[in-house]
Amino acid sequence: MSDPCMYSDFSPYYKGDTETIPAEAKKRGILKRNMLKTALFVLFAVCLLEGAIYFIIMPWTSAVEVSFTGLKSLKAEELGRGLSMHCGSRWLGFNTATAASVIASYGAVESVSVEKRFPNQVFVKVIERVPVALMFTQDEGKTRAVHIDKNGVLFNLNSTPAVSVPLLTGFDAEVAAEGMRIDTKYRELLKQIASIQQSNAAYFSLISEIKVVVKEYGNYELAVYPLHVHARVLTDAELSESTLQTMLLTLDVIYDLEPNVCEVDMRRGSTSYKVHS
Numbered sequence: 001m002s003d004p005c006m007y008s009d010f011s012p013y014y015k016g017d018t019e020t021i022p023a024e025a026k027k028r029g030i031l032k033r034n035m036l037k038t039a040l041f042v043l044f045a046v047c048l049l050e051g052a053i054y055f056i057i058m059p060w061t062s063a064v065e066v067s068f069t070g071l072k073s074l075k076a077e078e079l080g081r082g083l084s085m086h087c088g089s090r091w092l093g094f095n096t097a098t099a100a101s102v103i104a105s106y107g108a109v110e111s112v113s114v115e116k117r118f119p120n121q122v123f124v125k126v127i128e129r130v131p132v133a134l135m136f137t138q139d140e141g142k143t144r145a146v147h148i149d150k151n152g153v154l155f156n157l158n159s160t161p162a163v164s165v166p167l168l169t170g171f172d173a174e175v176a177a178e179g180m181r182i183d184t185k186y187r188e189l190l191k192q193i194a195s196i197q198q199s200n201a202a203y204f205s206l207i208s209e210i211k212v213v214v215k216e217y218g219n220y221e222l223a224v225y226p227l228h229v230h231a232r233v234l235t236d237a238e239l240s241e242s243t244l245q246t247m248l249l250t251l252d253v254i255y256d257l258e259p260n261v262c263e264v265d266m267r268r269g270s271t272s273y274k275v276h277s
Contacts, residue, residue, distance in 0.1 A: 070126040073159040091120040107155030107178035134195045150194040151184040163201035170212035192239045
């Protein structure tokens with residue numbers, strides 16, 4: 001008879017204890033969920049703010065950062081000022097086509113590519129013209145020197161060429177502007193000079209001038225003036241490293257025999273010379 005009484009007295013206490021534990025756990029779970037939601041909301045707000053700064057504010061307000069590669073004679077500061085004047089200083093409004101056109105307007109530029117990279121960078125890759133010769137032109141009554149590349153384009157070079165380049169004279173037109181091309185009939189000569197520069201540019205450090213002697217029907221020959229002798233060498237239009245080598249060796253031999261030589265004729269496969277009268 002005592003067992004049922006003991007069970008009846010213990011049962012309410014046990015039942016009340018089992019109901020109290022889940023209530024507290026539920027309260028703690030709600031608190032944790034609220035804290036997690038708050039943390040996620042703050043994280044989302046921070047990411048949203050950073051995204052707005054990075055994708056909206058920076059492109060509109062940040063000054064564009066321009067990087068140049070391939071420059072040799074041209075100055076990055078000068079090109080940068082030109083881009084700032086024509087393309088603006090903000091990244092979002094920066095027009096790559098206009099920028100490429102501005103850079104290409106410089107005579108010394110052979111080709112250019114412009115690339116924008118988010119959020120405020122612009123990369124400009126420049127390939128400059130390589131001078132193969134020098135010539136004098138008339139500009140507003142003044143004589144000035146301009147360089148020529150292998151394609152016959154005239155351009156100004158702001159620094160001394162890396163290799164020796166010969167002076168070319170005797171062209172049909174003496175008045176020329178930067179960016180113009182010389183007559184197509186002289187393009188082959190320029191390519192020959194460029195080829196010699198690539199193989200052995202030292203030859204042009206021994207030559208002061210190459211004169212184009214225009215003949216009938218548009219043909220031409222060359223008169224080469226070496227530095228170490230007071231004479232000129234007449235040769236055919238074909239110019240090569242072997243031609244210059246033979247020319248210099250022939251001059252050494254002739255000057256040993258006759259130091260009063262004024263002209264050596266090496267045209268059409270034969271050699272003769274004249275002396276000062």
